[in-house]
Amino acid sequence: MQINWSVRELDVFLSLSQTLSFRRTAAQVNLSQSAVSGVITRLEEALGVRLFDRTTRSVQLTGAGQVFADQALLMRTQTDEAVRAVRDVAELQVGNVRLAAMPSLAATVVPMACARYRLRFPGVQFQIFDSLSGPAFDLVRAGQVDFALTAANPAYTDLDYTPLAEDGFVLLIPPGHPLAAARGPLRWVDIANLTHISMPLPTSVRQYADAALLQHRVRFAPVYELEHLASITAMVASGLGVAALPELAAAVAPMPGVVRRRIVEPDISRPIGLVTRRFRSLSPAATALVAMLREEMARLAPATARPVASGEARKPIKSRVNP
CATH class of the missing domain: 1.10.10.10 (Winged helix-like DNA-binding domain superfamily/Winged helix DNA-binding domain)
Structure with a gap:
């Protein structure tokens, strides 16, 4: 029949x-x-x-x-x-969004965007994984998350990378430091010999700082190396040194009195992108969350974290990095 x-x-x-x-x-x-x-x-x-x-x-x-x-x-x-x-x-009355985000975003952009999202779309549930780039790629590939926010472009044929924003570098300066009273941006070459507090290799923060100073034929040699952004900011606030960080990373644990100055020459930026499975479209709920994440990036780091248009050229460091 x-x-x-x-x-x-x-x-x-x-x-x-x-x-x-x-x-x-x-x-x-x-x-x-x-x-x-x-x-x-x-x-x-x-x-x-x-x-x-x-x-x-x-x-x-x-x-x-x-x-x-x-x-x-x-x-x-x-x-x-x-x-x-x-x-x-x-119409985003129901749904579920799962995302992975590098620590600097999971501690700043993601919770603020998700709080706004929950108020606007209370019927949509979401799950957040705080993850470095490598594990985040695996989560996307396995279908355990809808997308990942990373500072690294995965060189895999089964994953797509869409640039979302460029996160420029700023220098965190302790209160009372002579540079704290300066106006305008600082040059990398002028801060090379300061006492630096940075993250260890192979983090993206360290790799971008190394690359910036190499353009001036200067080897970056931080005096202190710490893995946690809150610890770095606390040490700067205590007057132990300065720290060159992407602006969104610098926003993780702000400390009273710590001054931020943009770093230029070279005016490098750490790209932040969206990693998804190839040939898989995002759900309406996930697409709406990505839009809010873009807005929060621009709001938290208005000086340097700017949106990236589709197909726009950028200045990445050509190495696989972990945020």
């Missing part, structure tokens, strides 16, 4: 099963009586059984017609529920 009917045909059948009148059914479904008759004939031919006994004076459901009416009503209810469920997803 070949089954080939439309929702429209089921609606015609259900209308006739209730009105038992071709004339009234034609008026309800906005068809001619002959068109209604044609629909019923096609259904009967598809099912191989008569659904209505009809004479010039009456129309009555057969036993098979009554069974089909019960099942057709169930199918229409399920169809309506399916449409409502899809519409709820499309």
Whole structure:
């Protein structure tokens, strides 16, 4: 038995099963009586059984017609529920978003964007993984997250990388330091011999600082190396040195009195991008969250973290880095 009917045909059948009148059914479904008759004939031919006994004076459901009416009503209810469920997803009434983010974003941009998102779309749930680039790529590849926010471009054929923003570098200066009273940006060459506090290799923070000073033929040699951004900022606040950090990383644990100055010449930026599985589109809920994350990046680091247009050229460090 070949089954080939439309929702429209089921609606015609259900209308006739209730009105038992071709004339009234034609008026309800906005068809001619002959068109209604044609629909019923096609259904009967598809099912191989008569659904209505009809004479010039009456129309009555057969036993098979009554069974089909019960099942057709169930199918229409399920169809309506399916449409409502899809519409709820499309309109962000329900949904689930899972994302991985490097620590500097997981501590700044992500919670602020998610708080706004929860207020606007309370029916959408989300799960956040605080992860370095390598593990984040694995989470995306395994389908455990919808996307990842990283500072590294994955060189894998199964993953796509979309630039979102460029995070420029700033120098954190302790209170009372002579440079704290300076105005305007500072040059990398002028801060090379200061006492630096930085992250160890192979973090992206360290690699970008190394690359910036290498352009001046200066080897970057921080006196202190720490893995946690909050610890670095605390040491700067205590007067133990200065720290060159991406602006979004510098926003992780702000300390009273610590001054920020933009660093230029070279005016390098750490790219921040969206990593997704190739040939997999983001859900409406995930797409809306990405838009809010962009907004928060620009708000938290207005001086240096600017949006990147699709296809725009940037100045990355050509190495695989971990944030």
